[in-house]
Amino acid sequence: MDLDEYRLRARAWLEANVTGAEVEGASDTGGVTAAKTFMARLYDAGYSGITWPREWGGQGLTQAEERVFAGEAKDFTLPTYVFSIGLGMCGPTLVDLGTPEQKARHLRPLLRGEEIWCQLFSEPGAGSDVAALQTRATPAEDGWVVNGQKVWTSVAQHASFGLLLTRTDVDVPKHKGLSMFIVDMRAPGVTVRPLRDMTGRSHFNEIFFDDVHIPAENLIGQVNDGWSCAVTTLLHERLSISSGVGMGGQKDNPVAFESLRHTVDTADPVVKDQLVELYIRSRALALFNQRLSQETKAGIFPGARGSAAKLLLAELTMFQADLATSLVGPEAVAYEDDGGPAESIALAPAMSLGGGTNEIMRNIVGDRVLNLPPEPRMDKSVPFRDLKVSGGSSA
Ligand SMILES: Cc1cc2nc3c(=O)[nH]c(=O)nc-3n(C[C@H](O)[C@H](O)[C@H](O)COP(=O)(O)OP(=O)(O)OC[C@H]3O[C@@H](n4cnc5c(N)ncnc54)[C@H](O)[C@@H]3O)c2cc1C
Structure with a gap:
């Protein structure tokens, strides 16, 4: 199937199957049950594990199909949050390093949302x-x-x-x-x-x-x-966080560019300027991620540049939250249980910590992308037993 046909089919499936209702209460038990039902449908339709090997339950397709699906899914909000660690990190680690028995036992139920990791x-x-x-x-x-x-x-x-x-x-x-x-x-x-x-x-x-x-x-x-x-898991983690592949989109994120442009006064030149900056930074990151995935497809491993993408996303998320805080007024603090701007703003700092902090991403980029002198490490050759570690003795 060529990519245009693939895109049309993916779009039609998303329009027919994503109603928006399935993300409600995504972190409570009822929401998780609904999310699992959705995930099974996504898998059965062929849109989970698009690039994973066929023999382990994937579709065996290329990054090109995955990008096409991710591009269409950006216009929807998929209830995939509880599966993100399994799909983005644990599963890819098993694909790379698992025994045939581990792959046979775990990968299909993971892709189908039957087992969360x-x-x-x-x-x-x-x-x-x-x-x-x-x-x-x-x-x-x-x-x-x-x-x-x-x-x-x-x-x-x-x-x-x-x-x-x-x-x-x-x-x-x-x-x-x-x-x-x-x-x-x-x-x-x-x-x-x-x-x-x-x-x-x-x-x-x-x-x-x-x-x-x-x-x-x-x-x-x-x-x-x-x-x-x-290290294998962490590389997958940084790439999956920054690219958001398979995670669905920002359509309903009330502080992302698409939402803000419809809710704030774009006639104000200062606001317009800030929105343009948000758009440029979002677009630049999307293109950088696209380049990394094209390189992966061509056999060039992105390595530590995945940390640069993760750092850019963390900084963009904070910029977006700061901008939204100044633009949406009292809604920035008036917390709604169904997730309004306040929830997205409160979640923003997590991106600068989870998957490695911004400082650590900078250290990695400095050391392994820019070849600057590495951080001194006094404990690299000392037996763990002899180290002083947080919480007392290491032995
Ligand atoms: C929302 C969220 C979800 C998470 N999910 C998971 C998960 O599922 N599984 C999991 O295992 N972990 C998870 N984490 C943990 C995450 O990986 C850690 O929070 C992160 O690695 C930082 O570790 P720490 O919190 O112990 O901070 P610390 O390592 O104690 O760091 C404290 C501060 O010191 C700075 N710092 C530390 N070392 C250096 C250095 N060498 N140079 C410069 N600055 C430095 C840090 O940048 C930070 O500002 C999650 C974190 C968050 C916020």
Whole structure:
């Protein structure tokens, strides 16, 4: 099918199947059930996992089809938020690094929205410096036993599975003693506590692991090679956050350009100027993302430039929220439960933290894109056991 025909079919499917009602209450249990029903329809129509391999449930198509679908989906609001971690990070990591058995078991239910996934990297003492994490996996009969705590874990309250980064060796430097596992979020010993953020909703959670058993076959990659697995996940994370591919659009975002231009006084030259700047920055980022995905298609891996795209999106989101705050008046603080400008404004700072902070993105761009001298790292060759880490002893 040529791309024009693909576009027409995708458009027709979206118009017939996205009513807007399916995003309501997207983070409560009823909303999640409706979102899962929608996701199954999206999958059955062939629009979930567009570029994923056919043998694992994907469509086996190219970035070109994915971009076409994303371009059409931008005019709709899809209820895909709870699936974003699985589709954008965990699934692509499994495609790259999973065993055939792991792929066969997990990828299709993930794509179809039957099983929600979360990413269990950050801890109270390990966010930017995630390699300092202290959650331990120790060998046991038939597998591993995990103890520790994670935090900031998005959508974990709805998740069936998580991608878990743990410490498996304290006698080697911190990056060399990590391993990655698939963890069943309903396993005995896993406690999920939702945390309320300033929107009033619970987008993320804290998770406690008390003697949680993980079967040996749930290891991803090799023992103690978890850092390179984590880097794979983080690269996918930055690209998926900045490009928003598969996530549906900004149509109903009350602080995005398309909404603001219809709700504010565009006859005012100052307002017009600010809107033009918002448009230019949004367009420049969209074109940069398009270039990165074209390069990926041509076999050129975007690497650390994905961090530049993520940084630009975080800065654009804050610019957009600041602009909306000055333009929409009392609505900027008058919080509506159905999500008005106030909710989007309150959510904006999250983009500068989640997926890596702006400072860390700048460090990566400076180090790996611009080849500036790297940050000094005193702890790179010291065994983890001998490091002072947040929360006390590392051993
Ligand atoms: C909405 C949201 C969703 C999230 N979802 C998930 C999730 O699903 N799974 C998950 O594992 N994590 C998740 N996170 C966690 C996120 O990855 C961390 O918040 C982030 O990595 C920062 O870690 P931290 O909060 O511990 O801050 P810290 O690392 O303690 O940083 C504090 C401040 O110090 C700065 N800083 C730290 N180190 C440096 C440095 N070397 N140079 C310059 N400045 C530095 C930071 O930029 C920041 O301003 C989420 C976060 C948010 C906000």
